[in-house]
Amino acid sequence: MTHPTSVQAEAPPRAPRSLISLHDLAPEDLQTLVRRSCEWYEDRRPRERPLRDRVVGTLFTHTSTRTRTAFTSGAVRLGATVIAFGPNDLQLATGERLSDTGRILGGMLDALVVRSSVGEDDLRELSRAASIPVVNAMVREEHPTQGISDIAMLSHRFGSLRGLHLAYLGEGNNTAAALALGLALVSGVTLTIATPPGYGLDPTVLTHAQKTGEASGSEIIEVHRVDDIDGGVDVVYTTQWQTTGTTKSDPDWRTAFLPFTVDEHLMARWPDALFMHDLPARRGEEVTSSVLDGPRSIAWDQAQMKLASAMAVLDWCLA
Structure with a gap:
């Protein structure tokens, strides 16, 4: 006699945790980010590589020395591979819709760091379309x-x-x-x-x-x-x-x-x-x-x- 196998419903996938604005954060989120920042400021060579096998894209359409270098170096130190996009590298430059670009990048990247002339609403649209975390590395409204x-x-x-x-x-x-x-x-x-x-x-x-x-x-x-x-x-x-x-x-x-x-x-x-x-x-x-x-x-x-x-x-x- 066989017994039916109980099937457990799978938990829904966690929504991408983007950083678009500090207004979105709870105080405990900010405390966590500040604490981890201070820890890595003291020792920037982590013993583990929590982002191993992850791919992080960086899209910078404006000049950047500190922020771009920080995210590139930081991703590598955490074990990730970085793919860098300049202002004319993506088909956004030829008129492709932001959401269409997002759908493509979301299937190939694990996160995207963006500095651009777009606004926060555009970053939220990009994150929804891509279903991956999007980090605001400076847009006109805020530099979180x-x-x-x-x-x-x-x-x-x-x-x-x-x-x-x-x-x-x-x-x-x-x-x-x-x-x-x-x-x-x-x-x-x-x-x-x-x-x-x-x-x-x-x-x-x-x-x-x-x-x-x-x-x-x-x-x-x-x-x-x-x-x-x-x-x-x-x-x-x-x-x-x-x-x-x-x-x-x-x-x-x-x-x-x-x-x-x-x-x-x-x-x-x-x-x-x-x-x-x-x-x-x-x-x-x-x-x-x-x-x-x-x-x-x-x-x-x-x-x-x-x-x-x-x-x-x-x-x-x-x-």
């Missing part, structure tokens, strides 16, 4: 992997971030958006974003960050004069005034930005504050060489954290 790297650098340097006050000076660009959305998830942090009038954060991003901060116990503030930054500051942060891949309609825009230059005089206002910059820097514009290369600058350590954070992101998405 920079935000993770920066928060990891702060955590590595300060330990607990409770009570930390970071002052960001310059354009409310995609790096500023990532800082706002990321630090909004960290309890007890204050972020003051000081921008020229008309160059602040996207209002939707600012609202998201402030609402998230209310729930987590952080504070996200936007002002439009350096003199309106209240209280003591632990870290001064700036970026290029001309964000990669963007232009400004006002031909005299630099005049509005001049009061936001980070120089020795401004740093003297907070004599114990450290200095951060996401690089590349335009020395003599947003920051002087004496500050960038000075004893309070951690910009060069910050750049090295990008490798560790790229490894953390790939591991989180794939392993």
